[in-house]
Amino acid sequence: MLTMKHINKTFYLNSPDRRTILKNFSLSLKEGEFISVIGSNGAGKSTLFNLIAGSILPDSGKITLDNKDITFLSEHKRAVWIGRIFQDPSKGTAPNLTVEENLAIAYMRSKKSHLLKGITKKDKAFLRERISCLGMGLENRMNTKIGLLSGGQRQAVTLTMATLVKPKLLLLDEHTAALDPVTAEKITELTQSIVSSEHITTMMITHNLTTAIKTGSRLLMMDEGKIAVDIKGEEHSKLTVSNLLERFSQNTKKNLNSDRMLLQYD
Amino acid sequence: MSFIAFLGAIELGLVYTLPAFGIFISFRILNIPDLTADGSFVLGAAVSAVLTAAGHPVAGLAAGITAGAAAGLITAILQTKCGIAPILSGILTMTGLYTINLLVMGGRANMPLLNNETVFTLSAALFGDIFYKLELLLFIVTLIFVLYYLFFKTQLGLSIRATGDNEDMVRASSIDTDSTKMVAFAISNATIALSGALVAQMQQSADINMGAGLIVIGLASLIIGDAIIKNKTITRGLLSVIAGAVLYRLLIALILTTNLAPSYLKLISALVVAIAIATPTMKKKFELKKLQKKEASLC
Ligand SMILES: Nc1ncnc2c1ncn2[C@@H]1O[C@H](COP(=O)(O)OP(=O)(O)O)[C@@H](O)[C@H]1O
Ligand SMILES: [Mg+2]
Numbered sequence: 001m002l003t004m005k006h007i008n009k010t011f012y013l014n015s016p017d018r019r020t021i022l023k024n025f026s027l028s029l030k031e032g033e034f035i036s037v038i039g040s041n042g043a044g045k046s047t048l049f050n051l052i053a054g055s056i057l058p059d060s061g062k063i064t065l066d067n068k069d070i071t072f073l074s075e076h077k078r079a080v081w082i083g084r085i086f087q088d089p090s091k092g093t094a095p096n097l098t099v100e101e102n103l104a105i106a107y108m109r110s111k112k113s114h115l116l117k118g119i120t121k122k123d124k125a126f127l128r129e130r131i132s133c134l135g136m137g138l139e140n141r142m143n144t145k146i147g148l149l150s151g152g153q154r155q156a157v158t159l160t161m162a163t164l165v166k167p168k169l170l171l172l173d174e175h176t177a178a179l180d181p182v183t184a185e186k187i188t189e190l191t192q193s194i195v196s197s198e199h200i201t202t203m204m205i206t207h208n209l210t211t212a213i214k215t216g217s218r219l220l221m222m223d224e225g226k227i228a229v230d231i232k233g234e235e236h237s238k239l240t241v242s243n244l245l246e247r248f249s250q251n252t253k254k255n256l257n258s259d260r261m262l263l264q265y266d
Numbered sequence: 267m268s269f270i271a272f273l274g275a276i277e278l279g280l281v282y283t284l285p286a287f288g289i290f291i292s293f294r295i296l297n298i299p300d301l302t303a304d305g306s307f308v309l310g311a312a313v314s315a316v317l318t319a320a321g322h323p324v325a326g327l328a329a330g331i332t333a334g335a336a337a338g339l340i341t342a343i344l345q346t347k348c349g350i351a352p353i354l355s356g357i358l359t360m361t362g363l364y365t366i367n368l369l370v371m372g373g374r375a376n377m378p379l380l381n382n383e384t385v386f387t388l389s390a391a392l393f394g395d396i397f398y399k400l401e402l403l404l405f406i407v408t409l410i411f412v413l414y415y416l417f418f419k420t421q422l423g424l425s426i427r428a429t430g431d432n433e434d435m436v437r438a439s440s441i442d443t444d445s446t447k448m449v450a451f452a453i454s455n456a457t458i459a460l461s462g463a464l465v466a467q468m469q470q471s472a473d474i475n476m477g478a479g480l481i482v483i484g485l486a487s488l489i490i491g492d493a494i495i496k497n498k499t500i501t502r503g504l505l506s507v508i509a510g511a512v513l514y515r516l517l518i519a520l521i522l523t524t525n526l527a528p529s530y531l532k533l534i535s536a537l538v539v540a541i542a543i544a545t546p547t548m549k550k551k552f553e554l555k556k557l558q559k560k561e562a563s564l565c
Contacts, residue, residue, distance in 0.1 A: 079440035092438070094431035097424070102435075105428050108421055109440045115422040161439075 007061035039222030083162030092158030095147030106161035152183035279512030284461035301356030305363030310459025315472035334459020
């Protein structure tokens with residue numbers, strides 16, 4: 001469904017500070033796959049997501065989504081099909097708007113034509129029902145400004161917003177990293193339950209090796225803008241931390257335990 | 267203060283509520299300072315004066331609104347499509363408008379409207395009392411208030427509010443923030459130009475310099491409004507703007523009852539705005555100093 005072919009991305013292209021992040025990068029996703037993406041800081045994971053979502057454009061290469069060329073399509077146009085959540089809970093919501101208003105804006109992805117219509121009673125009931133699925137009692141706080149909610153609550157609302165209208169692809173960029181462990185666990189569970197019940201093709205960046213191995217159907221390990229390890233299918237279901245580290249060392253001739261990797265596992 | 271002066275102040279407060287509404291959209295809702303206002307106000311006045319002189323005062327208001335919307339659109343395009351910083355975009359449009367406004371008024375810096383039919387003479391004929399200006403202005407301000415109220419509840423209005431709050435989130439919802447900004451700037455400057463159009467007919471003249479300081483006056487109204495009504499919602503925000511604009515004019519009228527020359531008014535307005543905006547920061551600094559002194563005296 002998503003393919004990236006021969007993508008190159010260099011920042012500060014025409015200056016002495018030029019930094020090549022992705023070099024001849026190719027990747028292909030199947031419908032319904034849940035991919036965990038892991039890799040050291042600066043490996044280019046967020047850059048990869050930025051390219052897919054259209055926040056930045058590649059220097060060369062081609063990106064297609066369901067056979068449609070989206071390489072140079074503007075960010076907001078792709079957003080119809082691509083849902084995205086960031087690490088920072090304040091990034092996904094408008095703090096001075098209420099929970100209901102935030103949801104209503106996300107809901108507009110489904111019906112573009114009624115720009116001069118307000119939120120109808122039916123919409124309100126639908127949004128309320130969807131938010132009650134989170135099991136956090138937020139359906140009773142629909143008229144609260146979202147900036148007053150906790151980071152975990154906001155991230156949960158963002159998750160609902162990103163999946164309110166089913167996206168073709170969901171991009172999660174360390175979306176639990178800023179939360180306390182208990183809340184992070186809760187959001188991870190919610191993510192899994194929504195993604196599996198709606199069959200959403202998902203890519204999730206995480207810093208936690210255990211989470212990466214436990215979650216999803218495929219694991220990508222990135223290093224210096226390249227895919228160092230790509231594990232799926234049968235092999236994925238038998239994956240352990242130690243044989244992942246082994247695979248990484250084999251492929252990159254590097255030792256993953258060096259502390260610049262900054263990966264955690266428990 | 268005489269009754270006539272009081273009435274005049276209320277009338278001015280109402281007619282200058284409209285530019286404050288416009289500034290509320292740019293400065294408060296979008297969080298983008300728009301300096302087009304000084305120019306689009308005069309544009310509205312110039313267009314309105316020309317049509318009023320030709321015998322079409324109502325068309326003058328409509329044309330003023332349209333011209334103002336176009337001016338706002340240009341500023342928004344400079345910002346979004348041409349990548350010019352918001353403040354500079356506004357300054358460029360405002361500067362360009364100076365020439366346009368002169369051209370509209372046939373190359374003159376001032377255009378008197380003596381003995382012409384205006385929307386106010388129409389109102390006087392309709393109501394037949396001394397409150398005809400107040401009544402017409404109340405009607406218009408209420409109408410704009412209701413239109414704003416309804417508009418900001420629509421999906422487009424909601425998107426504009428969210429654009430000022432978190433652009434990334436709006437784009438993530440597949441809404442083009444360039445478009446929401448264009449609509450918002452057009453509405454903002456249309457409202458400001460409507461005020462200019464009304465003022466020209468009310469004072470029976472349009473003048474190339476009548477927009478000078480408009481933004482400061484608008485901001486002063488917003489700040490005074492904030493002090494009276496905590497504006498947590500759009501509705502309360504707009505109500506506070508009306509209260510602020512009227513109170514500002516009453517304060518000015520009070521100051522004028524002393525023997526202060528009217529030329530001091532702009533300086534006073536600028537000081538009021540500067541002090542009001544600086545106060546929270548100053549307070550913090552002052553408290554920090556006090557704390558530091560206390561710590562120092564402890565050891
Ligand atoms: N917009 C940008 N401009 C310049 N450099 C960038 C930009 N975005 C990312 N980079 C650089 O690209 C490298 C990869 O960053 P990123 O993709 O965020 O890594 P990761 O998410 O894997 O930690 C980093 O060195 C970062 O400094
Ligand atoms: Mg990152």
